[in-house]
Amino acid sequence: MTPQPNPQAGAAVKAADRAHVFHSWSAQGLIDPLAVAGAEGSYFWDYDGNRYLDFTSGLVFTNIGYQHPKVVAAIQEQAGKMTTFAPAFAVESRSEAARLIAERTPGDLDKIFFTNGGAEAVENAVRMARLHTGRTKVMSAYRSYHGATSAAINLTGDPRRWPSDTASAGVVHFWGPYLYRSPFHSETEQQECERALQHLEDTIVFEGPATIAAIVLETIPGTAGIMTPPPGYLAGVRALCDRHGIVFVLDEVMAGFGRTGKWFAADHFDVTPDLLTFAKGVNSGYVPLGGVAISAEIAETFATRPYPGGLTYSGHPLACAAAVATITAMEDEDIVGQAARLGSDILGPALAELAERHPSVGEVRGTGAFWALELVRNRETREPLVPYNASGEANAPMAAFGAAAKKNGLWPFINMNRTHVVPPCNITEAEAKEGLAALDEALTVADEHTAQ
Known part of the structure; x- marks a missing residue:
């Protein structure tokens, strides 16, 4: 589905949210939640017409994608x-x-x-x-x-x-x-x-x-x-x-x-x-x-x-x-088998290749549609890209990485010094490769904060 921009509707959704919705795990005055207009399969989109490939599966729950x-x-x-x-x-x-x-x-x-x-x-x-x-x-x-x-x-x-x-x-x-x-x-x-x-x-x-x-x-x-x-x-x-x-x-x-x-x-x-x-x-x-x-x-x-x-x-x-x-x-639809093949044939090899080229990637680990990249400042010392439980300025390198991914149409799962690759289990090969290309580009931003 091609998203149709409707900024006025998006502004109304955002205004009502900010007036009345109390969000989880957040300082309420410091957040700016994206107003989501729709979702289908492995994608969702906002009211401005921006479409994102969801490498988070919501909160790792849309195992069969949106709107099956x-x-x-x-x-x-x-x-x-x-x-x-x-x-x-x-x-x-x-x-x-x-x-x-x-x-x-x-x-x-x-x-x-x-x-x-x-x-x-x-x-x-x-x-x-x-x-x-x-x-x-x-x-x-x-x-x-x-x-x-x-x-x-x-x-x-x-x-x-x-x-x-x-x-x-x-x-x-x-x-x-x-x-x-x-x-x-x-x-x-x-x-x-x-x-x-x-x-x-x-x-x-x-x-x-x-x-x-x-x-x-x-x-x-x-x-x-x-x-x-x-x-x-x-x-x-x-x-x-x-x-x-x-x-x-x-x-x-x-x-x-x-x-x-x-x-x-x-x-x-x-x-x-x-x-x-x-x-x-x-x-x-x-x-x-x-x-x-x-x-x-x-x-x-x-x-x-x-x-x-x-x-x-x-x-x-x-x-x-x-x-x-x-x-x-x-x-x-053999979605469990799809997840297994996604991990062994596409995500595993591609993420290992990214790790070879990006000094910010300390380790890749996972299976199926369940992967994590540990981002570091220094591969030798394994110093995390940001400190444990970092916030504010201390978390700037991960924030910059996340912003770069979103700019390229990828919605990443970020926790502390890691990005997790957890798309729907039935994501297509073409979609997965699209996300991996966006991830590749975003990692160059993380690389800027390493001791290369």
């Missing part, structure tokens, strides 16, 4: 026959969504508790783990993001936790594996795996194994940097959990539903958690939906004991109809 006709039609059809209904009843779209999700989750994760999004999914997974074990402590990695509700924000490891960190009872952070910036001074993936597992085991021992209800990990951390864990790490965590009776929770909110080239990232590692949280890609974000996939053992805990949790919109019919249509479209 099959999902739009399913939402319209569901709205025509049952727009909403309370969660205590059996509803066709809810039952079918749960069945389709359970068919694709690893192992025996066959019971689905629906939420409105990822943070609520993590919140309820933690509650289930604590009730199942009778323990209170929950462990999570420093480089992580699990949501902004009460327990989820305390589990989060990144700086967004700090203003809301009330040290809620029993949250313990530890270092996960990250070879490029190894906290364990490792030189190989094997060393990083062994040392990270030893560090985790030591932390468990000193915290008291009998006090720990759950370990919560993003299978492949998303916003924190897309650090694929080394071979054997997740299996090692699974073994530690089994040894100490700890519930193993994998957070697949960002990595799930095809993003990594598998239905779930856990499938890359042949590991089954006790609880798996999901959201985002389950219906490409078309209607808010998340959930927890629950193992048979934990489900049995609540067979005759009521589970003390619920949501008014749990398993909302519109959201579940969108999930059914999304999963069906992904299956029919």
